[in-house]
Amino acid sequence: MEPLGKESLILQYIRINPFISQQELAEKVGISRSAVAGYIANLTKRGVIKGRAYIMSDESSIVCIGGANLDRKALSKQKVRLHSSNPVAVTESCGGVARNVAENLGRLGWQTSLISCVGDDHEGKWLLQETKLLGVDVSGTWTMPGERTGTYTALLDTDGEMVISMANMDIYDRFTPDMLAERWSHLAAAKAVFVDTNLPAESLQYLIERCHAEGISLYVDPVSSAKAAKLPERLDGVHTILPNREEAEVLAGMKIETIEDCRVACKQIRKRGAGSVVVTLGEQGICFATEDGFEHFQPEPVEVVDVTGAGDSFAAGFLYGMAAGESFTRACRLGLAAASLTLQTERSVSPLLQAERLYHMIEA
Numbered sequence: 592m593e594p595l596g597k598e599s600l601i602l603q604y605i606r607i608n609p610f611i612s613q614q615e616l617a618e619k620v621g622i623s624r625s626a627v628a629g630y631i632a633n634l635t636k637r638g639v640i641k642g643r644a645y646i647m648s649d650e651s652s653i654v655c656i657g658g659a660n661l662d663r664k665a666l667s668k669q670k671v672r673l674h675s676s677n678p679v680a681v682t683e684s685c686g687g688v689a690r691n692v693a694e695n696l697g698r699l700g701w702q703t704s705l706i707s708c709v710g711d712d713h714e715g716k717w718l719l720q721e722t723k724l725l726g727v728d729v730s731g732t733w734t735m736p737g738e739r740t741g742t743y744t745a746l747l748d749t750d751g752e753m754v755i756s757m758a759n760m761d762i763y764d765r766f767t768p769d770m771l772a773e774r775w776s777h778l779a780a781a782k783a784v785f786v787d788t789n790l791p792a793e794s795l796q797y798l799i800e801r802c803h804a805e806g807i808s809l810y811v812d813p814v815s816s817a818k819a820a821k822l823p824e825r826l827d828g829v830h831t832i833l834p835n836r837e838e839a840e841v842l843a844g845m846k847i848e849t850i851e852d853c854r855v856a857c858k859q860i861r862k863r864g865a866g867s868v869v870v871t872l873g874e875q876g877i878c879f880a881t882e883d884g885f886e887h888f889q890p891e892p893v894e895v896v897d898v899t900g901a902g903d904s905f906a907a908g909f910l911y912g913m914a915a916g917e918s919f920t921r922a923c924r925l926g927l928a929a930a931s932l933t934l935q936t937e938r939s940v941s942p943l944l945q946a947e948r949l950y951h952m953i954e955a
Contacts, residue, residue, distance in 0.1 A: 597622060599916055601630050605640065606700040606915070607946050652702040653914055654778050655693040656771075656798070657787030658760065658814075659707035659722070659732065660741035661714045662686025662939055664899060667747065671754045679746070685721050686743050686939055688787035688814055688903055695907030695929065697726040698944040701914065704728035704781075706774050708762055714740040731774050738762045741789075751895050763789040768797035775801075782914045783808045783830075785906070788818040796823045803828020810913075811865075812906055813838040827864035831913075833906050834860075839870045853878040854885045869909065869923065871902055877927065881919055888923060891952075893931045900939030905930040908949060921953070928952040 600620050604611055613631065617624040634640045665679035685694070689707060696703040705727050709715030711734050718740060719729045741763065745756040771778075771794060778784050784807055786798055799822075802809040808830045813819035816837040826832065832842070840847050842863070843856035847870075857868040857880035869879040876889040908929030912922025928949045932941040 597626075598630055598634070601627065602634070602639070603915065603946065603950070652704060652781045653693075653696055653783050653785060653910060654704050654706060654731075654781045655689040655696070655785045656706045656790070657689030657785075657812075658687030658741060658763065658789040659685075659690040659705060659709055659718050660687040660743045660758075660760070661718065662899070663742065663744040664937075665744065665746050666751075666937075667749055667754075669749065671746065671748045677746075682937065684939055685718050686900075687718075687741065688789070688812055688906075689785065690718070690722060690727075691900055691903035691939055692785055692787075692812075692907045692910070693727045694722060694725050694940045695904050695944060696911060698940065699907065699911045699929075699946045699949070701911055702728075704731055704777060706731040706771075706777065708733040708735050708738075708766055708770075710734070710738040710740040710762060711736045712740055714742070731777055733770065735762060735765065738765070745899055747899070751898055753898060760789055764791055766790050766794055768794050770794075771798055771801075778802070778807060779805065781807070783810060783910060785810045785812070785910060787812045788814045788821050790821075792821040792823070795821055799823060799826065799828050808913075810906070810910060812902070813842065816841045825864050826860070829865040831867040831869060831909075832860065832865045833869050833871070833902075833909070835871045835902060836873070839868075850875075850878060850887050853887070854880070857885060867919065869926075871905055871930075873898075877905075877923060879919070879923055883919075886920065886923075888927060890927050891931055893934050895934045896937055898934060901930040901933045903939065904933040904941065904944070911946065911949075924953045925949050 597620055601616055604616055604619055613624050613627045616627045662684045665681050668678045671677055693703045693705045709718055723729050741760045743758045746754045748754050811829050811832045813834045819838040819841040834842055836847050839856050843859040847853050847856050853870055860868045867881040869877055871877050878887045905926040909922045909926030912925040932943050
């Protein structure tokens with residue numbers, strides 16, 4: 592792994608703890624306190640940080656746009672039998688791809704805001720309250736009278752693998768381009784924008800085209816094979832798209848059965864205008880293609896408790912790395928580390944997620 596520069600490492604620890612002392616920074620980075628003071632002065636002069644508590648500039652924020660749902664998981668107590676009654680244990684939690692990514696980023700110490708819509712109901716109020724408590728700015732999310740908050744229900748087999756999922760996302764049909772335009776100042780000032788495809792097709796096209804026109808780094812999660820079809824043919828302006836195998840098949844118009852198939856599919860998706868493509872392959876890890884070439888990474892083996900949320904955690908870890916100035920390869924490894932933590936918990940977002948832990952995992 593390529594070593595992290597001293598300045599980048601100092602910024603990393605400041606993001607983890609904005610109140611860290613210069614002496615603590617010196618001990619962690621392995622340089623003198625006076626050298627740390629010099630780095631801090633230079634970062635402050637350049638506007639990267641602002642004064643005491645090392646408050647990061649607005650350009651360090653990431654905006655997440657898309658789903659904020661109530662997640663219900665039904666874990667079967669025996670091997671699932673279709674067309675039959677299955678005994679399950681049911682849990683409820685905050686969910687939604689964009690919301691999960693925002694929570695992950697918040698846990699990693701990144702300034703994050705969520706732009707979504709919820710119903711004027713108990714579930715919507717609870718979602719916003721819980722997400723706000725986790726450090727995510729939810730002031731850009733609309734509460735829509737007369738609408739029901741989105742719900743996602745997954746049936747999991749005894750090994751934690753999803754058998755089937757059911758989604759009620761009708762509320763997102765009302766997420767119009769005008770609503771995005773209304774919040775555009777948040778997007779324009781951000782370090783990066785992440786969007787999932789819960790938005791209507793016309794809103795996705797508006798977002799992609801305007802981000803392209805204004806040079807805003809846009810990251811896209813296609814969410815599902817059905818929703819991936821809502822993306823416009825031209826993906827110019829998308830910095831990176833993050834499909835799983837099935838979604839990549841839809842985007843590339845081909846079956847993916849081998850790593851070579853994945854390489855070809857990535858090439859086809861990049862022909863549509865996306866700058867880079869990262870395909871998540873579950874136990875087979877990830878494949879990614881950039882202008883510099885194609886790579887395949889195997890994940891570290893872990894005991895899987897529940898696969899739900901692992902893709903969202905990967906996206907957040909990857910985004911974190913990219914926004915922090917890491918190389919594309921290193922950002923992918925941070926994403927894999929974040930996903931592995933989530934795979935080992937029943938929750939959609941791992942409570943163990945910390946930036947320092949991710950760096951320790953990829954450098955071990």
